[in-house]
Amino acid sequence: MAPLSRVFIANRGEIAVRVVRACRTLGIECVVGASEADLDGLAAQLADRAICIGPPPAAESYLRADTIVAAALGTGCDALHPGYGFLSESPLLAASAAEHGLVFVGPPVEAIELAGDKLRAREAAAAAGLPVLAGGELETLAQARAFAARTGYPLVLKAAGGGGGRGIKQITAAEELDGAFALAAAEAQAAFGDARLYGERFISPARHVEVQVAAGADGAAIHLGERDCSVQRRYQKLIEESPAPALPEGTTEALRAAAVAMAHAIGYRNLGTVEFVVDPASGEFFFLEVNCRIQVEHPVTEAVTGLDLVAMQLRIAAGEPLPLAQEDVVLEGHAIEARLTAEDAAAGFRPSPGRLSRFEAPAFDGLRVDTHCSAGTTIPPYYDSLMAKLIAHARDRETATALLIDALDALIVEGVETNRAVLRDILAHEDFANAAVSTGWLEELVAA
Amino acid sequence: MLSDDDVREILRLIDDSQLDELRIETAGLSLHVVRGGAPAAIESQPPPAPAATPAGAHTIGAPMLGTFYRAEAPGAPPFVEVGARVEPDTIVCLIEVMKMMNAVPAGVAGTIAEVCAENAELVEYGQPLFRVAAA
Numbered sequence: 001m002a003p004l005s006r007v008f009i010a011n012r013g014e015i016a017v018r019v020v021r022a023c024r025t026l027g028i029e030c031v032v033g034a035s036e037a038d039l040d041g042l043a044a045q046l047a048d049r050a051i052c053i054g055p056p057p058a059a060e061s062y063l064r065a066d067t068i069v070a071a072a073l074g075t076g077c078d079a080l081h082p083g084y085g086f087l088s089e090s091p092l093l094a095a096s097a098a099e100h101g102l103v104f105v106g107p108p109v110e111a112i113e114l115a116g117d118k119l120r121a122r123e124a125a126a127a128a129g130l131p132v133l134a135g136g137e138l139e140t141l142a143q144a145r146a147f148a149a150r151t152g153y154p155l156v157l158k159a160a161g162g163g164g165g166r167g168i169k170q171i172t173a174a175e176e177l178d179g180a181f182a183l184a185a186a187e188a189q190a191a192f193g194d195a196r197l198y199g200e201r202f203i204s205p206a207r208h209v210e211v212q213v214a215a216g217a218d219g220a221a222i223h224l225g226e227r228d229c230s231v232q233r234r235y236q237k238l239i240e241e242s243p244a245p246a247l248p249e250g251t252t253e254a255l256r257a258a259a260v261a262m263a264h265a266i267g268y269r270n271l272g273t274v275e276f277v278v279d280p281a282s283g284e285f286f287f288l289e290v291n292c293r294i295q296v297e298h299p300v301t302e303a304v305t306g307l308d309l310v311a312m313q314l315r316i317a318a319g320e321p322l323p324l325a326q327e328d329v330v331l332e333g334h335a336i337e338a339r340l341t342a343e344d345a346a347a348g349f350r351p352s353p354g355r356l357s358r359f360e361a362p363a364f365d366g367l368r369v370d371t372h373c374s375a376g377t378t379i380p381p382y383y384d385s386l387m388a389k390l391i392a393h394a395r396d397r398e399t400a401t402a403l404l405i406d407a408l409d410a411l412i413v414e415g416v417e418t419n420r421a422v423l424r425d426i427l428a429h430e431d432f433a434n435a436a437v438s439t440g441w442l443e444e445l446v447a448a
Numbered sequence: 449m450l451s452d453d454d455v456r457e458i459l460r461l462i463d464d465s466q467l468d469e470l471r472i473e474t475a476g477l478s479l480h481v482v483r484g485g486a487p488a489a490i491e492s493q494p495p496p497a498p499a500a501t502p503a504g505a506h507t508i509g510a511p512m513l514g515t516f517y518r519a520e521a522p523g524a525p526p527f528v529e530v531g532a533r534v535e536p537d538t539i540v541c542l543i544e545v546m547k548m549m550n551a552v553p554a555g556v557a558g559t560i561a562e563v564c565a566e567n568a569e570l571v572e573y574g575q576p577l578f579r580v581a582a583a
Binding site: 036055071074 | 575
């Protein structure tokens with residue numbers, strides 16, 4: 001396959017900037033498809049060309065597969081990078097791109113379809129020998145009651161069409177089950193167009209650990225270490241790090257091997273992430289889902305591996321094999337990422353869109369800042385409120401934590417409210433220092 | 449005044465004829481059409497308008513990204529030419545997005561003053577397609 005010559009970037013914000021930079025590194029031209037709200041954004045400025053794909057609401061711009069493919073074709077692109085979120089895991093976009101001769105920078109359509117059906121993915125994981133939580137599809141309330149009677153509480157109901165932290169309901173007691181089951185099915189139908197639900201045993205306390213995998217165009221798969229993303233609020237990650245700290249002996253190796261086995265089992269290509277829930281006491285772990293996109297938190301993996309994951313995506317999409325073998329993957333030091341969002345933490349994390357009068361990130365050794373923000377940038381109300389990712393890389397976890405706290409302190413943001421104080425409090429907390437954070441930890445802390 | 453249909457009819461007649469150039473001048477109308485290279489131009493002389501009519505202009509922007517088509521099919525006469533009188537619901541062009549043809553209404557009443565985009569080219573959302581002089 002010929003190298004890519006011009007890539008269409010169907011995304012916005014910091015990840016669109018990140019993809020532009022990877023294209024520059026590889027000497028590939030790029031076109032950014034921007035909504036009207038993002039036409040003067042940094043990605044649009046940095047790209048070779050920006051084209052307006054629609055009005056600000058995502059449903060009329062970033063979520064229009066037909067428009068995106070038409071824009072990519074009309075601007076002479078030969079590939080399409082979907083970024084994360086929006087249509088990044090839409091089999092429809094991937095298939096439409098392929099049908100029109102565009103290289104989709106991601107896994108094959110079949111892998112996206114499989115991973116997108118959380119129930120099928122769970123079955124595929126079990127078939128590949130990965131541990132999955134006790135559970136399965138629940139078609140009726142009677143089945144849900146029977147499942148609850150077997151496993152006990154708490155349990156979770158998940159939407160088969162959900163994922164990424166969406167479509168999950170935790171049930172703590174029997175009297176909640178009947179109401180929650182009907183509600184979960186209705187919500188799943190409304191949100192994902194698929195009312196199928198499945199139940200799973202709920203592990204608490206639990207850690208969220210995910211393994212970055214990479215598979216070449218020839219199918220050879222390796223892992224690039226793991227990330228711990230246990231600091232979450234409402235299933236949305238705030239702080240991620242690599243490697244995962246303080247796991248029981250042997251757990252890290254077992255997780256990595258399981259992720260690679262999963263990639264092989266489902267014919268995965270390009271970069272992906274296999275997510276697991278880990279019982280921190282026993283080291284027991286269970287498959288959660290496969291993410292078929294570049295992750296928000298990919299920079300922590302880049303920091304410890306020294307690899308450019310987005311460039312690797314583009315090269316694999318162009319038909320190249322993996323640029324390195326498993327034994328060549330060297331993980332150095334410790335990296336921690338904090339997601340700075342325009343949210344007013346004091347007001348229940350209410351979004352705080354607006355215009356930045358100042359935005360200045362410090363330039364520290366070992367600190368990387370991925371952002372589309374600068375003085376004058378508007379944080380529009382239409383999209384998620386991620387402003388910047390601050391990534392600290394140091395020889396050990398303690399040093400990286402201190403560096404990230406210093407960076408948050410030195411950051412200058414004026415014009416919108418941010419979650420900076422919460423990020424700082426988490427990093428400075430003794431539970432974080434002791435790697436004693438589980439997925440429910442932050443919500444308990446915020447509630448306290 | 450000429451209607452859209454009149455304009456189409458004139459253009460069709462010229463297309464079918466051996467003429468390379470046609471100039472018609474009557475009271476209130478000046479029509480100059482050249483085959484090939486130069487674009488056809490129909491200029492309506494400003495009607496004896498009421499004194500206080502503002503010289504307002506409106507731009508019809510692309511309501512979506514897609515391929516801009518001035519006519520229903522290749523070879524068919526354009527929906528509108530410069531000088532054509534439009535009403536808000538007059539279809540002025542098509543925008544194709546992945547084989548789906550979307551008819552674009554003028555949205556305002558007036559006279560087409562300028563065609564701003566090239567036929568069969570990609571237009572982005574909001575890109576000016578026509579300028580319309582106020583009625």
